[in-house]
Amino acid sequence: MLTKLTSFATIGLESERITVEVGSAPGEGKIFIVGLGDMSVQESKQRVRHALRAQGYHFATGLTITVNLAPANLRKAGPRYDLAIALGVLIVNGSIELPENVLESTAFLGELALDGSLRHITGILPAAIACRKMGITRLVVPAVNGSEAALIPGVEVIAAEHISEVIAILKGEASAAPVSVPASSAGSGDPEMVDFADIRGQEHAKRALEIAAAGGHNVLMSGAPGAGKTLLARAFRGILPPLSQEESIEVTRIYSVANLLPPEVPLITSRPFRVVHHTASGVSIVGGGQTPGPGEISLAHRGVLFLDELAEFPAQVLEVLRQPLEDRRITITRAQGSVTFPADFTMIAAMNPPRFTAGSKEHVHRRISAPLLDRIDLTVNVQPVPIADLQRPAKTNGDTTAAVLARVLKARKRQASRFALHTIRTNKEMGVKEIDALCPLKADAQSLLSQAVDRMGLSARGYHRAIKVARTIADLADAEHIGIEHVAEALQYRQNIDE
Ligand SMILES: Nc1ncnc2c1ncn2[C@@H]1O[C@H](COP(=O)(O)OP(=O)(O)O)[C@@H](O)[C@H]1O
Ligand SMILES: [Mg+2]
Structure with missing residues (x-):
């Protein structure tokens, strides 16, 4: 006998449909799992066997059961297929019968505990997104993952505590408990948030941050x-604009795959703030594994x-940061293929001032390479x-933070209309082409900048950085053209450690 169930693998941030084919033939109670599963997939055999017996089902008496995870050329990892495998086994060993149309329209994800209860797994949000795209109308997940799955409208979520509950619901003997969509925000009461008005002085630094x-x-x-x-x-x-709904889902998807989503509040609605220590490894910073x-x-x-x-x-x-700062995403290449993760962030860096004694300036220079400094517009x-x-x-x-944010939002609006026909959103992202096309300077602004090139030894890169910053200062001032006062202020934030 043969049956097929649908599940999902996570590849990068994407969900790939996995067909869990389960077949039975007369045999001696053995089960095989094929299809490039890793150790945790192989161990599914033990979990499923124990969980089903604990529910009073027989497992493979008088049968050889083969589980094929297709497509066969894709590596599969983790215990996420347990639920689909267990249901498949119950179907082919004749313990349960599920209508064909139920199986066709439903996807299953979940790790089984030995007592048959369902455990939290990662990557539920990408799976729910994939269901909607593929027209799979129902997604069965562990109860703890329920609200994460429910973030995507249009997919019916069955969130179950236990495999017996799943069986009863699929047979129509019980109805699924309603799943609540998280409404409130995560991190709104962030204890580390500091209000601008609580910082004494530092007008220059606050202005740079604005x-x-x-x-x-x-x-x-x-x-x-x-x-x-x-x-x-x-x-x-x-003082950053609030996350849009779309951005929230984007960020939540990353945290879902990274297994960093708090189950109580599965939608991330505040902007991430990640502190990276200098002892962190390259892999932990850019991703991989x-x-x-x-x-x-x-x-x-x-x-x-x-x-x-x-x-x-x-x-x-620092060198590995260079490319993602440029591309706003990172591609990780492995023998099995490559995956791309988004990485569009604002970098805030801090350091002790370089001491300008002989040699030490050079030292800082070497450590913080020019290509990295190129990506920093404000110093x-x-x-x-x-x-x-x-x-x-x-x-x-x-x-206050609220007052600064109001100005930031206005400046962002100006940029949104400037870049309406472009793929970029902010002045930072402008390349030389956009600078030339979209950042006309008034005559006196242009001559001040030329003087800066001559007298301050401003490099070509420093020149473009100054224009981008001047454009933002002009946006904050609601000015159509870049004026001399905008350029003059922008030049205060140039990198005097490399220029
Ligand atoms: N301008 C300021 N206004 C209010 N508190 C300040 C200010 N500058 C420093 N502090 C206090 O001094 C402490 C040290 O500041 P911190 O930001 O850690 O310095 P740094 O990171 O430059 O070493 C902070 O916890 C803060 O309480
Ligand atoms: Mg510090």
């Missing part, structure tokens, strides 16, 4: 320990990647605020 948020620019903050760099970086996320998974740069997608102590990072780790020196100022009760520390 420009960065408005134009999507990467920032390097240089300043002595205790100057407030980490504090400023923490406040930065609050046996079954390639997303790294920090993808977990920071649509949010912030904070690299503290930039100068302490090994040169080769700002952060001077410590005097202790006395920190202690003195201040009447006002300047604008």
